[in-house]
Amino acid sequence: MSDQVAQYLGIDVGTGGVELGVRSATGVEGHASVDISDETIWRGVDAFNVQKLPERLIAGLQQLELDGWAFQPTGDSALSFSVRQHDMCLLCEDGTLLMDGIVLGWRCAAAEEEVNELTSQGVADVVGKIEARFILPKLQWLLKQQPELQNEVRYVMTTGDYIAWMLTGKRRLSTSDALSNGLLNQSDKSLAVKVLRQAGFNVDWFPTPISSGEVVGQVAVNAGLDPRWEEIRERLFGWNVTAGLGDNHAAAVGCGLNDESTIVISAGNSGTINRAVAVNVPLREPAQAAQFEYYDKRLLLMMLADCTKWYDRFRKQFAAGAGHAELNEAALESDVSNLSRVRQEANGGGFCEVYPAGFDQLTLGEQAASTQYSIALELMLLAKSILAETPEHADVAGNFMLTGGLSQSLFFQHCFSVGLRGLIDGASVAVSARSGALAYENGAYGALVNAMLPGDFSGEIAKAAVLCPSEEVADTNEKLSTGLGQLLKQHLWD
Numbered sequence: 001m002s003d004q005v006a007q008y009l010g011i012d013v014g015t016g017g018v019e020l021g022v023r024s025a026t027g028v029e030g031h032a033s034v035d036i037s038d039e040t041i042w043r044g045v046d047a048f049n050v051q052k053l054p055e056r057l058i059a060g061l062q063q064l065e066l067d068g069w070a071f072q073p074t075g076d077s078a079l080s081f082s083v084r085q086h087d088m089c090l091l092c093e094d095g096t097l098l099m100d101g102i103v104l105g106w107r108c109a110a111a112e113e114e115v116n117e118l119t120s121q122g123v124a125d126v127v128g129k130i131e132a133r134f135i136l137p138k139l140q141w142l143l144k145q146q147p148e149l150q151n152e153v154r155y156v157m158t159t160g161d162y163i164a165w166m167l168t169g170k171r172r173l174s175t176s177d178a179l180s181n182g183l184l185n186q187s188d189k190s191l192a193v194k195v196l197r198q199a200g201f202n203v204d205w206f207p208t209p210i211s212s213g214e215v216v217g218q219v220a221v222n223a224g225l226d227p228r229w230e231e232i233r234e235r236l237f238g239w240n241v242t243a244g245l246g247d248n249h250a251a252a253v254g255c256g257l258n259d260e261s262t263i264v265i266s267a268g269n270s271g272t273i274n275r276a277v278a279v280n281v282p283l284r285e286p287a288q289a290a291q292f293e294y295y296d297k298r299l300l301l302m303m304l305a306d307c308t309k310w311y312d313r314f315r316k317q318f319a320a321g322a323g324h325a326e327l328n329e330a331a332l333e334s335d336v337s338n339l340s341r342v343r344q345e346a347n348g349g350g351f352c353e354v355y356p357a358g359f360d361q362l363t364l365g366e367q368a369a370s371t372q373y374s375i376a377l378e379l380m381l382l383a384k385s386i387l388a389e390t391p392e393h394a395d396v397a398g399n400f401m402l403t404g405g406l407s408q409s410l411f412f413q414h415c416f417s418v419g420l421r422g423l424i425d426g427a428s429v430a431v432s433a434r435s436g437a438l439a440y441e442n443g444a445y446g447a448l449v450n451a452m453l454p455g456d457f458s459g460e461i462a463k464a465a466v467l468c469p470s471e472e473v474a475d476t477n478e479k480l481s482t483g484l485g486q487l488l489k490q491h492l493w494d
Contacts, residue, residue, distance in 0.1 A: 012441070018056045038053070058235075085246040242451050254448075263399070273379065288389060331365055387424075
């Protein structure tokens with residue numbers, strides 16, 4: 001039973017649902033998933049409704065309890081959250097959500113006019129580059145749409161900070177997400193008081209910042225807040241709650257990103273290229289990568305919006321009924337000389353694939369290999385670009401680690417082994433060797449790691465490295481390497 005007494009809990013609140021990861025003191029791990037989206041539309045813009053979030057979390061905890069997990073506090077029990085970046089919660093004095101629980105999230109891009117105005121005022125010199133999805137311009141836009149909110153708002157925070165308040169009764173602003181929302185001074189992560197006032201806000205709306213991973217407080221019953229959270233407060237009473245992470249920060253931790261020499265390539269639903277650099281490393285102008293906090297470093301991120309989603313569309317169209325293992329084996333045995341590049345293009349707010357002429361005449365293995373190669377190529381082109389973000393430090397990163405569902409394919413691994421070693425002489429290419437229930441749940445795992453060593457930046461990253469082992473990708477198929485090399489010379493190396 002002691003192997004299933006939870007000591008650490010990581011919860012990932014994403015666009016499509018909630019993932020929970022749990023770990024005992026003896027290292028046993030468990031996972032629960034609640035695949036219910038809170039997506040909605042508010043006045044024509046994409047939004048989320050977080051009023052049912054307590055129900056989602058309770059359902060996840062119940063799943064874990066049915067699997068035998070217990071949550072009585074041990075003194076060191078700690079939990080943390082990974083939450084989709086850029087959620088904006090508006091609250092009353094007692095923690096009641098305004099706008100009937102509507103939260104403007106990362107997909108809300110209505111504040112372009114406000115971005116232009118803020119940029120012209122020079123606020124980017126203080127809080128960093130401003131984008132329409134950030135809380136700073138979104139709040140300005142929202143108050144223009146509903147001026148009466150100006151007198152109703154008492155607090156403004158992210159969804160992760162709202163959850164921490166509901167559990168502990170303490171209001172703080174985690175630097176992980178606040179820094180990438182235009183709310184903090186980039187120089188020292190303090191509240192950007194001058195900028196907030198310049199934007200027309202009451203500075204008292206924004207709680208005091210707290211560093212990622214620091215303890216916000218303990219879960220307290222009868223906190224005098226929204227009663228919908230009371231069952232969760234009772235279940236997790238006495239647990240330490242650490243300041244949560246934005247989802248990009250958490251996913252990088254969960255991938256095992258632990259130093260400036262490593263780039264993590266995650267081939268999940270979305271493909272991401274993650275690189276950590278020192279905050280004082282100069283970037284090219286204009287910078288192309290999105291930038292986030294990574295504890296005391298800066299996280300550079302580039303994204304392929306559809307990655308395994310791209311592959312799933314291929315399977316549905318060309319390989320219905322074929323399992324992943326069958327397709328991976330067929331790709332490995334395919335004739336590389338017959339492979340062709342598939343391209344992806346934007347289509348009505350989403351993406352679709354453009355298949356070359358004759359694609360339907362290829363064997364199933366050649367079709368699978370062509371698709372895996374094309375996805376790998378797009379990710380490697382992003383990796384090449386993220387290396388160029390730091391012109392004076394381009395040669396620092398030479399280690400690459402693959403993770404995510406597609407990384408299980410040996411053919412997919414081989415694409416990266418040949419491509420990246422041809423791009424950088426002496427490059428090391430490894431694949432995640434993490435196993436178990438949380439092997440591919442990077443967001444929840446990152447939140448779990450964040451809970452394990454509160455406030456210890458170097459310890460957090462070191463712990464991530466220990467908990468995220470990797471193994472070198474073998475490069476033993478000479479015929480495959482030669483064939484891939486001929487393709488990559490056209491698409492990546494030249």
